[in-house]
Amino acid sequence: MLENKFTYWFISLIVIISICEIKSQNQLKELDLYNVELVRFDQDWLVDPVNQKTGLFRTQKGELIISNGLISRKFSLQPDGATIGFQNLMNGESLLRSIRAEAELVINNEKITIGGLTGQPIHNYLLEEWIPDLKPDSGSFHLVDVKWGKTKERFPWQKRPEWMSRDLPWPAPGTSLIFTYKGNDKWVDFTLNKKTSDQGRSVIISESFDEINPEWKLFISKSNTRNSIENEGKPGEIMAESNHAVFAELPNPKNAKVWLLNIDPGTDNSTEGGPGIVLLDDSKTVVKFNINTNENSFGIFDGNQYWTKGKYEKGESITLRVEQTKDFFVLSWLSAEGVCKVIEKISITSDVDISRVRVGKTDPKGGNSDKAIGERGRLRLNRFQILGEYKEGTVDEIRNKLMKLKEIQVQVHYEMYDGIPLMSKWITVNNDTDESITINTFKSEILACVEPESSVDAKKNWMLPNITVESDYRFGGMSNDNLFESSVSWEVDPLYSTQVNYNKKAPVLLVASPRWGPDKIVDAGESFESYRIWELIHSSRDRERKGLAQRRMYRSQAPWVTENPILMHVRSADTESVKKAIDQSAEVGFEMVIMTFGSGFSMEDTSAENITRMKELADYAHSKGIALGGYSLLASRSIGKENDVVMPEGMKPRFGHSPCLGSKWGQNYFRTLYQFYEKTGHDILEHDGSYPGDVCASEGHPGHRGLMDSQWEQFEMIKNYYEWCRERGIYLNVPDFYFMAGSNKTGMGYRETNWSLPRAQQEIIERQNIYDGTWEKTPSMGWMFVPLVQYHGGGEAATIEPLKHHLSHYEQRLANLFGAGVQACYRGPQLFDSPKTKRVVKKWVDFYKVHRDILDSDIVHIRRPDGRDFDGFMHVNPTGDKKGLIMLYNPLAEDLKKDIPINVYYTGLKSKVRATSQSGEQLELSIDRHYQIHLPVSIPAKGWQWFVLK
Numbered sequence: 001m002l003e004n005k006f007t008y009w010f011i012s013l014i015v016i017i018s019i020c021e022i023k024s025q026n027q028l029k030e031l032d033l034y035n036v037e038l039v040r041f042d043q044d045w046l047v048d049p050v051n052q053k054t055g056l057f058r059t060q061k062g063e064l065i066i067s068n069g070l071i072s073r074k075f076s077l078q079p080d081g082a083t084i085g086f087q088n089l090m091n092g093e094s095l096l097r098s099i100r101a102e103a104e105l106v107i108n109n110e111k112i113t114i115g116g117l118t119g120q121p122i123h124n125y126l127l128e129e130w131i132p133d134l135k136p137d138s139g140s141f142h143l144v145d146v147k148w149g150k151t152k153e154r155f156p157w158q159k160r161p162e163w164m165s166r167d168l169p170w171p172a173p174g175t176s177l178i179f180t181y182k183g184n185d186k187w188v189d190f191t192l193n194k195k196t197s198d199q200g201r202s203v204i205i206s207e208s209f210d211e212i213n214p215e216w217k218l219f220i221s222k223s224n225t226r227n228s229i230e231n232e233g234k235p236g237e238i239m240a241e242s243n244h245a246v247f248a249e250l251p252n253p254k255n256a257k258v259w260l261l262n263i264d265p266g267t268d269n270s271t272e273g274g275p276g277i278v279l280l281d282d283s284k285t286v287v288k289f290n291i292n293t294n295e296n297s298f299g300i301f302d303g304n305q306y307w308t309k310g311k312y313e314k315g316e317s318i319t320l321r322v323e324q325t326k327d328f329f330v331l332s333w334l335s336a337e338g339v340c341k342v343i344e345k346i347s348i349t350s351d352v353d354i355s356r357v358r359v360g361k362t363d364p365k366g367g368n369s370d371k372a373i374g375e376r377g378r379l380r381l382n383r384f385q386i387l388g389e390y391k392e393g394t395v396d397e398i399r400n401k402l403m404k405l406k407e408i409q410v411q412v413h414y415e416m417y418d419g420i421p422l423m424s425k426w427i428t429v430n431n432d433t434d435e436s437i438t439i440n441t442f443k444s445e446i447l448a449c450v451e452p453e454s455s456v457d458a459k460k461n462w463m464l465p466n467i468t469v470e471s472d473y474r475f476g477g478m479s480n481d482n483l484f485e486s487s488v489s490w491e492v493d494p495l496y497s498t499q500v501n502y503n504k505k506a507p508v509l510l511v512a513s514p515r516w517g518p519d520k521i522v523d524a525g526e527s528f529e530s531y532r533i534w535e536l537i538h539s540s541r542d543r544e545r546k547g548l549a550q551r552r553m554y555r556s557q558a559p560w561v562t563e564n565p566i567l568m569h570v571r572s573a574d575t576e577s578v579k580k581a582i583d584q585s586a587e588v589g590f591e592m593v594i595m596t597f598g599s600g601f602s603m604e605d606t607s608a609e610n611i612t613r614m615k616e617l618a619d620y621a622h623s624k625g626i627a628l629g630g631y632s633l634l635a636s637r638s639i640g641k642e643n644d645v646v647m648p649e650g651m652k653p654r655f656g657h658s659p660c661l662g663s664k665w666g667q668n669y670f671r672t673l674y675q676f677y678e679k680t681g682h683d684i685l686e687h688d689g690s691y692p693g694d695v696c697a698s699e700g701h702p703g704h705r706g707l708m709d710s711q712w713e714q715f716e717m718i719k720n721y722y723e724w725c726r727e728r729g730i731y732l733n734v735p736d737f738y739f740m741a742g743s744n745k746t747g748m749g750y751r752e753t754n755w756s757l758p759r760a761q762q763e764i765i766e767r768q769n770i771y772d773g774t775w776e777k778t779p780s781m782g783w784m785f786v787p788l789v790q791y792h793g794g795g796e797a798a799t800i801e802p803l804k805h806h807l808s809h810y811e812q813r814l815a816n817l818f819g820a821g822v823q824a825c826y827r828g829p830q831l832f833d834s835p836k837t838k839r840v841v842k843k844w845v846d847f848y849k850v851h852r853d854i855l856d857s858d859i860v861h862i863r864r865p866d867g868r869d870f871d872g873f874m875h876v877n878p879t880g881d882k883k884g885l886i887m888l889y890n891p892l893a894e895d896l897k898k899d900i901p902i903n904v905y906y907t908g909l910k911s912k913v914r915a916t917s918q919s920g921e922q923l924e925l926s927i928d929r930h931y932q933i934h935l936p937v938s939i940p941a942k943g944w945q946w947f948v949l950k
Contacts (some may be wrong), residue, residue: 209236629684662703747780788828878908
């Protein structure tokens with residue numbers, strides 16, 4: 001079986017080595033048939049090496065599947081491109097319950113869907129036998145080409161191997177797919193028809209009955225206390241006897257031309273008292289149009305008489321439509337499939353001024369009287385709309401606009417990566433017209449996921465599908481979920497009418513779309529590329545497993561985060577102080593010196609004197625094997641009225657004030673940064689207050705046109721700069737979550753005032769920050785802080801200087817940090833002030849460098865620090881020579897001796913562990929059936945103990 005698997009994957013790899021095009025089903029036959037049993041990786045990818053690669057496969061039906069043995073995504077190619085399956089092979093679960101468009105764009109204010117199939121009967125789940133009957137969306141661009149090949153780097157990366165414990169590939173190996181979509185004449189005709197139909201009209205009122213709007217005036221028959229238009233707390237659900245009046249009334253707005261009401265007939269059994277629309281002037285009913293739920297027919301009242309006409313299918317959702325033209329009220333209905341059928345035209349014999357509109361159950365003349373008591377039933381009003389005039393120009397003008405858009409190509413890109421249940425997605429738009437276009441906004445992913453829970457009632461905290469989503473378009477601080485404020489959202493699904501939640505509010509639709517814009521102008525012959533999102537699939541909700549998977553994702557897609565130089569923050573940028581810091585760093589094995597905030601260092605000083613001095617200092621540092629750089633503040637400062645962001649009314653900048661990156665100052669600031677590094681050869685930028693996501697409504701800044709493109713253009717500036725730094729090996733210390741856009745490190749856990757607390761308290765908080773900060777970050781992704789001199793107050797009790805006088809505390813901090821593989825900003829004038837101090841610092845630097853590979857590996861959490869008992873964690877690397885390193889701390893004033901149970905599953909060790917303590921003592925321990933060892937420890941008071949596991 002194993003040999004068959006290897007043969008199967010080898011053949012698949014040969015097929016995908018060269019870039020291919022699928023122009024017919026014949027070329028698809030070059031791929032192997034998909035066999036999930038041969039593809040599935042049946043071990044634990046977090047522990048066992050995954051040797052198989054990502055491959056492409058076909059099905060007997062001519063569908064395309066991409067899989068790496070951990071996940072698979074299936075696409076239809078006929079009658080259109082669409083995701084028709086998304087499988088978690090680790091646990092056998094389907095992630096997809098409903099087919100949607102592959103993307104959606106608004107270009108030149110025209111909404112364009114990309115691919116997809118329509119006609120799925122319900123959206124709770126997706127059956128294979130439904131797919132052949134599904135149809136392409138007439139309003140979509142359609143699939144014209146498919147290509148595949150190897151993954152490509154997003155941007156160049158100059159590795160700094162001296163700061164890395166292991167080499168990582170770039171780009172992450174895997175397979176890419178590119179689907180190309182275009183419009184055609186049928187799309188033009190369909191869209192033209194839509195734009196001259198209801199969808200082309202302005203929307204005056206749209207009511208989805210999520211709640212009962214207080215502007216409605218309610219009429220509820222008093223024949224029964226159960227009568228309601230909000231039955232059992234469900235707005236829009238009418239409970240009443242047949243032919244009894246329960247309705248809502250609203251003043252009719254000016255310029256109303258069309259009235260639409262979607263109804264689920266439910267169990268109502270009325271005749272002329274069935275649900276519908278009533279239009280009234282000041283004195284009488286002008287038109288009533290309802291469904292006769294008893295006979296599945298339509299009821300009409302023209303102000304004088306009532307009659308029935310036509311039939312509809314029992315049980316289906318009905319949309320009633322009334323349109324007022326110059327001469328008629330046109331009464332029609334739309335079936336669930338969207339087919340419109342005219343039922344009647346009622347002549348308008350004189351000027352009519354509709355002043356009120358009613359929806360719900362009325363008497364035959366549109367009033368609120370009841371007929372004889374009948375059978376009780378329930379029905380639902382799903383949506384009510386009032387539409388106005390058409391929004392656009394003449395038919396010829398609209399057609400010409402659409403014929404231009406038809407020439408645009410939209411490419412949907414997928415990448416799936418080897419050995420990790422991860423894939424990414426993005427879109428590009430190629431402007432093949434002879435004019436510029438504006439990409440107003442886009443959705444690059446619309447994924448209808450299976451809900452992880454079914455809640456009938458409303459919830460504040462929903463359980464989301466078990467997918468970690470990442471994006472390279474995010475900003476706004478150190479939080480790992482700020483992408484939900486910028487680029488990704490879990491939304492309610494408007495098509496999912498059969499979900500359990502009565503209010504249909506389950507957030508199970510994954511949408512990747514920017515909150516603002518981009519409103520990007522793309523010139524003729526040019527292209528636009530969206531940001532990327534990544535979808536990491538989990539097989540468990542265990543916090544440690546999910547965290548380990550996320551850390552693997554960052555190593556795969558942002559491997560520069562594994563660069564982990566040992567760094568010092570020198571507090572003064574004068575030449576003598578910087579050289580002293582460089583010399584001391586070189587003596588004890590530190591690798592980087594940063595001229596910190598408040599040091600007097602300024603990249604914005606473009607004088608020849610400053611540039612020359614900075615180059616000389618960089619050259620000096622390099623001669624000692626030390627990297628050199630400094631601090632620059634971007635946001636959280638005000639430049640002046642002409643250059644600061646202009647926020648829309650009711651909004652404030654994230655930091656209270658901030659310059660606009662698209663202002664003249666912002667453009668000059670980045671020119672200065674580029675030039676500084678080109679001229680000085682510095683190695684690091686500590687970029688405080690990176691672009692925080694502020695929009696800007698100014699129309700006078702040269703870097704953007706106005707509000708809607710301001711966020712996109714500002715982010716592009718910062719992203720392009722960070723990518724430029726990555727290409728040149730410039731290290732980026734950024735207190736924001738810019739990892740996927742090129743940054744190396746952010747805060748591990750940071751509150752400035754905490755470093756003004758007494759030293760003993762700082763020790764515990766430091767370990768808490770590390771423990772909490774490494775659930776989703778690798779040790780190298782977060783920095784800590786050591787205030788060698790006073791920082792934000794606290795006086796002598798908070799300060800380590802003189803270092804030799806507080807050496808036990810200083811060593812505790814070194815043990816905390818180097819034991820975690822976490823680098824801190826050691827801020828002060830010096831790293832040591834005596835030979836003894838120097839020996840202690842060098843001891844821990846040497847410890848880190850000897851064990852760098854395992855210390856830079858993932859942390860598994862053992863016990864969180866609380867000052868009441870031991871605390872600690874374990875580094876794990878199942879593929880390394882050292883499988884684990886356990887680091888334990890004793891905060892108590894007395895020695896601690898005990899046996900500690902430790903789960904070693906993620907070390908990859910199966911039956912025995914050889915543990916070597918810091919004193920050299922070797923223990924051979926058995927692993928029980930729960931993957932635990934019982935480790936005897938003896939930790940001195942206020943001390944630590946560590947063990948290497950092999």
